[in-house]
Amino acid sequence: MKAEFIEALEEIEKDKGISKDIIFEALEAALISGYKKNFGSSQNVEVEIHKITGDVKVYAAKNVVEQVEDELLEISLEEAKKIDTKYEIDDIVKVEVTPKDFGRIAAQTAKQVVMQKIKEAEREVIFEEFVDRENEIVTGQIQRISKDIIYVDLGKTEGVLPPSEQIEGEKYQQGDRIKVYIVEVKKTTKGPQIILSRSHPGLVRRLFELEVPEIQEGIVDIYAISREAGSRTKIAVYSKDKNVDPVGACVGFKGSRVKAIVDELNGEKIDIVIWSKNIEEFIANSLSPSKVVKVEVNEKEKSALVVVPDYQLSLAIGKEGQNARLSAKLTNWKIDIKSESQYGEGK
CATH class of the missing domain: 3.30.1480.10 (NusA, N-terminal domain)
Incomplete structure (x- = not known):
């Protein structure tokens, strides 16, 4: 030596x-x-x-x-x-x-x-290197698939995309390049284990940050996201500049920005709504694309009764209650939806 x-x-x-x-x-x-x-x-x-x-x-x-x-x-x-x-x-x-x-x-x-x-x-x-990149998006290549666990080559190391973090119905094939969200980096006896996700709401947040310059610049902020991966996401945004429309910024010219995100998520629907300090207004916005006639809130119980036109009831509730469920998650309030007829009968 x-x-x-x-x-x-x-x-x-x-x-x-x-x-x-x-x-x-x-x-x-x-x-x-x-x-x-x-x-x-x-x-x-x-x-x-x-x-x-x-x-x-x-x-x-x-x-x-x-x-x-x-x-x-x-x-x-x-x-x-x-x-x-x-x-x-x-x-x-x-x-x-x-x-x-x-x-x-x-x-x-x-x-x-x-x-x-x-x-x-x-x-x-x-x-x-990777512990500092928790909650970030990385692009990797699918190296192998074993027992429904997907191993993604991230360059210097390999990440794991477990079944619980995959999007239901999304097809994964060896050799495909894929954008993933780093959920957690932990030490094991075999080296660092990097847990990846395609279903985490953070993936949507990071995709909007990549696509929307106004978010990168801090003019538009994301207030909250609720997601049922592979099906639908609701994202609440607001603008710090009254001259900038936050929804318009996120949608982009002819829908180009949101389309890029929808394409990356293989057609997942995305509702972009405006956050408001006024909770009645925010709850009404969260039920987009449904129109809302009236919102009655119970501050103590954090619950709201929302009245919608009769012909919009099924739209407001959504297929299998999805729209109402995502709105409740987005606002963190319990939401009960009634049509105008139902509301009138209850009086």
Whole structure:
């Protein structure tokens, strides 16, 4: 382990972004392990590697005592003073114990452990990179599909798209490029595990941020999103500039912006509504595309009674109650919908 070895470490540092110090620490630990395995494990040993020449030296740490009972762990005061007259009882003396053929044994022992540590360090680098990208969109390529779990190649590593995060009815094929949302990055014994999603509402949020410059610039804000992935999404937006129409900004010229998002989500319907501080107005807006005649709110129970024209009742409720359900999620209020006739009868 001479200068060539140090050069190799410098190459690893440059190519893989792994600090030499991490490798030296790993190597020193490996060499201690190698020494104990081959020359006895009862000594307290330290290994020092010269960081320029690559020379390796092994030192036994011995306690200075009056009477030596264990030569491996202790040294007499008389012997210690031969090394340095300043030593006193209970001091620790380092005595070089490097065996003649230790270089060969060290190289064999260290290689495997160093490779393992390099692997761990690479995993740590990947973890640090991706943990900062939680809640972001990334584009990857479907590498393989196993037991309905989709493994996505993200470049330096692989992400997992579990069945619970897939869009029902969406077809996935090996080799397809796919936009996914990073839900969570966690450490495991096999390295970082990156959980991806196609069904998370955050995916819609990030797609709007990519497509709508006014959102990127902070002029238009997304207040809330409710989503039933693969079917329909409602998104509530508002503008900080009274001259900018938030819905128009999100829809784009001739619907170009929202179309790009709908295409990315394979035809999922998207309702864009205006958020309002006035809860009656916001609830009415949330039921788009249905018209609303009246909203009566109960602040204490956070519930609202919404009255719609008779011919719009089924539109307001939606297929299997979806429109009403998404509106309730978007506003975080309980919503009861009645037609004008039903409302009149109840009086």
